[in-house]
Every structure is written in C-alpha cells, then in structure tokens.
Amino acid sequence: MLAETICSAVSAAGLGIAAIAAYRKRFLTATRIFAYALVPVGLVMTGVVRWASDIVFKPGVWIGFGLLAAAWLLFMTTRAVERRSGSTRRERRAARSAEGGAAVAPAASSPSLTSGAGTGAPQAQGRTAAKQAAPADDFSDIEAILKKHGI
Secondary structure: OHHHHHHHHHHHHHHHHHHHHHHOOOHHHHHHHHHHHHHHHHHHHHOHHHHHHHHHOOHHHHHHHHHHHHHHHHHHHHHHHHHHHOOOHHHHHHHHHHHHOOOOOOOOOOOOOOOOOOOHHHHHHHHHHHHHHHHHHHHHHHHHHHHHOOO
16 A cells, blocks of 8 residues: 555656656656656556565565576576586587597698608608598598587
C-alpha cells in the first residue's frame, strides 16, 4: 500500500514538472517527462510493484537468487578455466584424431649441412621429396599455430 502511494506521488510530481516544461514552450522535454511520469502508475496498475515488494520481503526468494548467482559464478569460472587452458572439447577431440595421423611438422625442419658435391643421388631424392611435401606442409604449421590460439 505504501509503495503504491509513493509511486502515485512520484507520478503526480512528474506530471507537474511536465506541465511547467510545457508552459515554458519546451514541448519535447515536457512530453519526455510526461512519459517518465506515467511509468510508476503503470507499474502499480499492472501489479509489478506488488510482485517486487513480495520478492524483497521473502527470505526464500533471496535464497533462490543466491543459488542462481552461485550457478552463474560456477558457469563463468569453468568457462574462464577452459579458455585459460586454451582447449575446448572440440579442440581436444581434433587433437586426439590428429595424433593418429601424420605429423604436422614439415619433412625438412633444419637445413642440410652437406655441400651436395659428394652424394648426388640421395640428395636429389631428398630434394624431390621435400618439394613434394612442401606445398602440403607449408600451411600446416601455420594452421596448427592458429588453431592453438583459437583463430
């Protein structure tokens, strides 16, 4: 009952301020104040004020809000930990399936230290194998790095 009286008084004051603004030829401001002044009365008439006052004064409702807040906090904590570890369930599944397949690193990870004059045939085979593997493996390192960072 007290809340409804306070809302009615606030609306009456807002309507008075809107009338003063309209008298001063500030019609846009007066209309905006009039709209704000109608909100408290509308809330009282729809029953929102009574519903809100019932929520405020019941301890069971506050326990429910506390449980909802705890659930939200747990969800956000698990998401933060998951992001910090840098892996999601989908990424872990992709990593497990990639373990069984071929390696991601390119075939020749370090340059050859031989001059190439003494052994012609094995070096030529190594070059052709590296050239064949290079186009497929060039971007695999970059893709692995981007996947690691979630991009």
